[in-house]
Amino acid sequence: MTPTRKRRLFAVLFVLLGVGTATGMLVYALSDNALFFYTPTKMAEEQVAAGTKFRLGGMVLPGSVKRDTQSLGVHFVITDNDAEQDVFYEGILPDLFREGQGVIASGILRPDGKFEATQVLAKHDENYMPPEVADALREAGHELPTEPGV
Amino acid sequence: MLGELGQFCLIAALLLAVCLGIVPLWGAQRRDSALVGTATPLTWGLFLFTFTAFILLTIAFVQNDFSLSYVAHQSNSLLPLGYRISAVWGGHEGSLLLWVLMLTMWAVAVTIFSRSLPPTFRARVLAVIGMVSTGFLLFTIFTSNPFGRLLPAAADGSDLNPLLQDPGLIIHPPMLYTGYVGFAIAFAFAIAALLEGKIDRQWVRWSRPWTLAAWSFLTAGIALGSWWAYYELGWGGWWFWDPVENASFMPWLAGTALIHSQAVTEKRGAFINWTLLLAILSFSLSLLGTFLVRSGVLTSVHAFAADPTRGIFILIFLGVVVGGALLLYTFRAPRLPTGTAFGWLSRETLLLVNNVFFACALGMVLLGTLYPLIADALNLGKISVGPPYFSLLFTLLMAPIVLIVPFGPFSRWKSDSWAHLKKELLPTAVISIGLGLLAMWMLGGSGVRAVMGWIGATWLILGSLLYLVRQIKGRRRLPPRSEIGMILAHMGIGIYLIGVSVVETSGLERDLRLAPGESTQLAEYSFRFDGTAPAQGPNFIAEQGSVVVSKDGRDITTLQPEKRRYLATGMVMTEASIDPGLSRDLYVALGESLDADGAWSLRIYVKPFVRWIWLGAIFMLVGGFIAAADRRYKQVSIAADDTIKSDKKAAEPGLATAESL
Numbered sequence: 001m002t003p004t005r006k007r008r009l010f011a012v013l014f015v016l017l018g019v020g021t022a023t024g025m026l027v028y029a030l031s032d033n034a035l036f037f038y039t040p041t042k043m044a045e046e047q048v049a050a051g052t053k054f055r056l057g058g059m060v061l062p063g064s065v066k067r068d069t070q071s072l073g074v075h076f077v078i079t080d081n082d083a084e085q086d087v088f089y090e091g092i093l094p095d096l097f098r099e100g101q102g103v104i105a106s107g108i109l110r111p112d113g114k115f116e117a118t119q120v121l122a123k124h125d126e127n128y129m130p131p132e133v134a135d136a137l138r139e140a141g142h143e144l145p146t147e148p149g150v
Numbered sequence: 151m152l153g154e155l156g157q158f159c160l161i162a163a164l165l166l167a168v169c170l171g172i173v174p175l176w177g178a179q180r181r182d183s184a185l186v187g188t189a190t191p192l193t194w195g196l197f198l199f200t201f202t203a204f205i206l207l208t209i210a211f212v213q214n215d216f217s218l219s220y221v222a223h224q225s226n227s228l229l230p231l232g233y234r235i236s237a238v239w240g241g242h243e244g245s246l247l248l249w250v251l252m253l254t255m256w257a258v259a260v261t262i263f264s265r266s267l268p269p270t271f272r273a274r275v276l277a278v279i280g281m282v283s284t285g286f287l288l289f290t291i292f293t294s295n296p297f298g299r300l301l302p303a304a305a306d307g308s309d310l311n312p313l314l315q316d317p318g319l320i321i322h323p324p325m326l327y328t329g330y331v332g333f334a335i336a337f338a339f340a341i342a343a344l345l346e347g348k349i350d351r352q353w354v355r356w357s358r359p360w361t362l363a364a365w366s367f368l369t370a371g372i373a374l375g376s377w378w379a380y381y382e383l384g385w386g387g388w389w390f391w392d393p394v395e396n397a398s399f400m401p402w403l404a405g406t407a408l409i410h411s412q413a414v415t416e417k418r419g420a421f422i423n424w425t426l427l428l429a430i431l432s433f434s435l436s437l438l439g440t441f442l443v444r445s446g447v448l449t450s451v452h453a454f455a456a457d458p459t460r461g462i463f464i465l466i467f468l469g470v471v472v473g474g475a476l477l478l479y480t481f482r483a484p485r486l487p488t489g490t491a492f493g494w495l496s497r498e499t500l501l502l503v504n505n506v507f508f509a510c511a512l513g514m515v516l517l518g519t520l521y522p523l524i525a526d527a528l529n530l531g532k533i534s535v536g537p538p539y540f541s542l543l544f545t546l547l548m549a550p551i552v553l554i555v556p557f558g559p560f561s562r563w564k565s566d567s568w569a570h571l572k573k574e575l576l577p578t579a580v581i582s583i584g585l586g587l588l589a590m591w592m593l594g595g596s597g598v599r600a601v602m603g604w605i606g607a608t609w610l611i612l613g614s615l616l617y618l619v620r621q622i623k624g625r626r627r628l629p630p631r632s633e634i635g636m637i638l639a640h641m642g643i644g645i646y647l648i649g650v651s652v653v654e655t656s657g658l659e660r661d662l663r664l665a666p667g668e669s670t671q672l673a674e675y676s677f678r679f680d681g682t683a684p685a686q687g688p689n690f691i692a693e694q695g696s697v698v699v700s701k702d703g704r705d706i707t708t709l710q711p712e713k714r715r716y717l718a719t720g721m722v723m724t725e726a727s728i729d730p731g732l733s734r735d736l737y738v739a740l741g742e743s744l745d746a747d748g749a750w751s752l753r754i755y756v757k758p759f760v761r762w763i764w765l766g767a768i769f770m771l772v773g774g775f776i777a778a779a780d781r782r783y784k785q786v787s788i789a790a791d792d793t794i795k796s797d798k799k800a801a802e803p804g805l806a807t808a809e810s811l
Binding site: 018022025026029030032033034035036037055067069070071072091092093095096106 | 513514517522525531532533535536538542662713723724745
């Protein structure tokens with residue numbers, strides 16, 4: 001092999017090694033950090049095991065929000081109008097968190113069947129319905145609240 | 151009347167854009183100087199009509215003309231004047247008009263500052279901008295007309311989203327768009343060069359100041375967005391790896407790679423292919439960002455509307471631009487010169503490494519952003535990719551960059567030796583480790599990440615300063631502006647790194663319940679909650695809390711966070727109160743009222759060195775602007791003939807030889 005060819009071979013190997021490592025890291029990091037989205041109905045269908053991390057979406061069941069008196073803990077129920085899921089969250093809820101509103105909670109399913117949320121998102125607009133939630137409700141055959149005029 | 155006039159202006163602008171996209175190009179092809187000469191007046195006409203349309207829309211907002219549907223949706227008679235003006239770009243239609251206006255302003259800047267370009271080349275550049283403008287004006291007029299009438303007119307508007315009622319938002323979008331659109335200029339220069347068929351180092355020199363300016367504006371836009379998210383969203387975070395943030399970050403990554411690749415192409419003639427591709431890529435990513443944000447495929451505060459026709463239009467436009475540009479590139483690529491050879495250890499190699507890592511980071515962000523969309527389209531389930539993916543990989547990919555940056559300026563073109571670099575930088579490296587650790591011990595931060603961060607930052611800052619000192623000693627005066635700009639920008643990375651490593655490792659956050667009179671201790675600060683009182687703003691009512699902060703028994707400040715309720719929409723908003731400082735921010739936000747006794751949930755943060763994140767960004771963007779103003783970009787002469795060919799002869803044998811022409 002001429003020196004030039006040798007150098008090229010090394011260059012190619014180096015690039016392949018780099019690309020391989022990068023792809024490996026990418027896939028690993030992606031699979032480790034990709035969270036699935038479930039509605040309460042979907043959770044039941046997929047038989048989500050305790051200890052699974054995922055995002056849970058639906059509407060906050062009216063009348064279900066109960067606060068602890070001493071801590072910032074809050075219990076509520078997320079529903080897609082077919083199935084329901086108990087949720088516990090400790091912390092400050094977003095401004096637009098309200099009963100009857102669409103929310104997405106990320107967290108983990110506890111062995112006692114309660115979903116412990118580490119983050120609750122209610123988006124920045126009063127009339128906003130997270131698309132995943134809107135889709136899920138539509139799939140379940142429910143009329144969506146129409147957006148006024150916008 | 152105003153609406154119709156605006157409509158007319160937009161259509162006139164569209165017609166001029168179509169002419170600008172065709173006539174000068176045709177003239178350049180036929181070497182017809184009269185046709186080539188139309189480029190400048192057409193550009194000015196395009197700008198004037200777009201500008202008038204924009205002013206008319208602004209007047210409509212100032213006068214509360216709720217017969218325009220866009221104004222009725224974005225404004226309200228109670229809205230203060232400043233926000234009525236910024237509301238012009240608070241929604242989809244207006245921000246698109248701002249996009250077009252920025253593009254035409256860049257084009258006008260080209261006619262002013264690039265007078266010395268060969269007329270045919272300038273005509274081609276302006277023609278490409280004309281074509282891009284045509285696409286965006288069509289989009290504005292047919293899918294997102296800001297002058298659409300509302301019949302009957304609304305009695306009052308439905309108000310600007312309260313989140314956007316903020317001084318930061320007055321300047322964030324214009325900056326960001328100026329940056330986005332600025333890459334259209336780099337793109338236009340690349341396409342013009344490809345059309346011309348004569349691609350030499352000259353066009354890179356012509357396009358460099360424009361790329362640097364665009365990059366600086368984009369840096370400013372992203373930093374402002376991050377700052378705004380920090381104080382306005384009330385979560386105290388400065389970057390969320392939100393898809394919309396990613397959409398603006400991807401062109402920035404490509405742009406950063408581009409300005410470094412341009413350096414090699416200008417000085418050495420190498421990487422021409424790559425520079426061309428990056429110029430195309432940066433603008434394509436700006437368009438992709440626009441598509442992601444505007445089509446409603448992403449869920450975010452920025453996704454103003456979910457209108458599928460808009461998404462499809464931008465997707466087609468993206469296809470035409472990227473497809474057309476790449477097709478042209480494919481035809482020309484075999485004829486491109488490949489530049490001079492360089493050794494394994496040389497400045498070219500270091501800049502190549504920079505490009506490889508930035509390209510990887512770009513690919514990583516792109517994958518993470520698009521993966522949920524792809525998974526959804528393939529029915530793999532609804533997935534979201536969390537911030538840990540991005541922050542882990544980004545840290546891993548940028549660590550080598552931090553390591554090699556100081557070597558860059560010291561290294562020699564073509565070929566260098568370890569001995570030389572070691573002699574220049576080994577003492578600095580050793581001092582950096584010591585000084586970095588000392589700084590961390592004195593100023594804050596904990597854990598492995600902070601150690602790496604402080605050492606890396608000290609290394610970057612000292613390395614850059616050392617280079618400055620060497621330059622001044624060698625020349626007995628200040629180095630050229632492009633070098634000063636580079637030094638500042640590289641120091642900026644160091645400053646930013648200090649901010650990130652300290653705030654991420656030793657920032658304190660506490661959410662808790664406090665009754666009036668109760669207090670809590672966070673680090674050396676004591677926060678006493680004194681209850682809330684009602685307050686009134688121009689278009690909102692609020693509960694204003696009062697939190698007295700003291701240190702060692704002495705009161706430092708009283709923070710007054712608010713919980714606002716905007717009257718027009720009934721939307722509730724948290725307004726955090728911050729005591730800013732170079733070494734720490736004290737940040738208090740109200741959660742919610744918990745009981746009748748006046749207890750609230752409160753969010754209390756101590757954020758050390760958080761300002762350094764944006765301070766670093768300011769260094770970078772100022773550096774970019776200074777570099778863009780370098781004298782040599784002004785001394786553009788048509789006769790300049792330092793093309794690749796003359797260099798080719800100088801290429802030494804025995805080095806990794808580039809492919810022949």
